[in-house]
Amino acid sequence: MTNKSHTQHAISTIALATALGAALSMTSGPLAAEEAGNEKCYGVALKGKNDCKAGPGTTCAGTSKTDYQGNAWKYVPQGTCEKTASPTSPTGFGQLQEFKEQKS
Structure with missing residues (x-):
């Protein structure tokens, strides 16, 4: 794997992790409000x-x-x-x- 493709893969992985984290936080919103x-x-x-x-x-x-x-x-x-x-x-x-x- 070249440096350029390795960097692009790392950026894609970070973007996916960020999107997943955002989706999970939205689903727990109402529960978090009630628990608060x-x-x-x-x-x-x-x-x-x-x-x-x-x-x-x-x-x-x-x-x-x-x-x-x-x-x-x-x-x-x-x-x-x-x-x-x-x-x-x-x-x-x-x-x-x-x-x-x-x-x-």
């Missing part, structure tokens, strides 16, 4: 600002159709969900489980 002292809180996300789950016809993050959607959650600091305002919630605060929105 956060909890899923339903009914507190604004339209299109949810972290995940937004009911039938949606895929995941950023797909909530309305503000304070009861089946869309957002990560909040542990222990703050049920203290966060949610005008569509039966209690007026975020919930740890999805809920059917109440209309005002």
